[in-house]
Amino acid sequence: MREHAGEPKHAGTGTHTAVWVGRATNRTQWVLAALGAACLALGIQLAVSSTWTSGIAPLLMSVIGCVAAGLLMLFGTLAFVNVDVRIDGDALEVRCGHMGLPRRRILLTHVVAADFAPQVTPRQWGGWGYRWRPEKGTAVVVRRGEGLVLRLGDGRTFTITVDDAEAGVRFIRDRLHLPSSGFPAGA
Known part of the structure; x- marks a missing residue:
């Protein structure tokens, strides 16, 4: 290092x-940043390709949760990579x-x-x-x-x-x- x-x-x-x-x-934090990007992508994927058949509340909570977790992980780790x-x-x-x-x-x-x-x-x-x-x-x-x-x-x-x-x-x-x-x- x-x-x-x-x-x-x-x-x-x-x-x-x-x-x-x-x-x-700290190169290890790049792994956490990648996980954050994956959560963010999952939230976007849910928002774009969902059929909205199970109701809006559960889907909205899933999308917001994935996007929020992804952004926190991504930016929180990138701020302290070096x-x-x-x-x-x-x-x-x-x-x-x-x-x-x-x-x-x-x-x-x-x-x-x-x-x-x-x-x-x-x-x-x-x-x-x-x-x-x-x-x-x-x-x-x-x-x-x-x-x-x-x-x-x-x-x-x-x-x-x-x-x-x-x-x-x-x-x-x-x-x-x-x-x-x-x-x-x-x-």
Whole structure:
């Protein structure tokens, strides 16, 4: 699942500002998206080719149910097939899916610690996607694996599953002159 080595890149020519870019993808979610498309197609098929002999209410409920389930599965999974993380000198920006939504921008001045989490799983957060748990904070989980954990000045945490998260943590610590904690974060 490693798509991109998250080494810092220099933005433009002649500038000294480095930018770290990381990405993570989950190809398994394409299967769920295909199932959503199948449900959507079934709903359309029922609406178009039904003889309407069994009454309108059962058929209408079937069509609406298949179309709604299909749209939820299709768009819900496509929104979290991948995550892109971009860290520059000012902020960390997270964009999900192909459209970049939902999007979150965290100013580095709000970050008090950055830690590497060697194993973040969807099970820890209650599934894939943009997650919030009162005892853990907020997370963007698109796959199982390494992650970047930010501790913010207001006491909250923000976790992102991203390839080469360790390089991202080093990049943030270098920008903020944060010391290494010496142990992985518990995500």
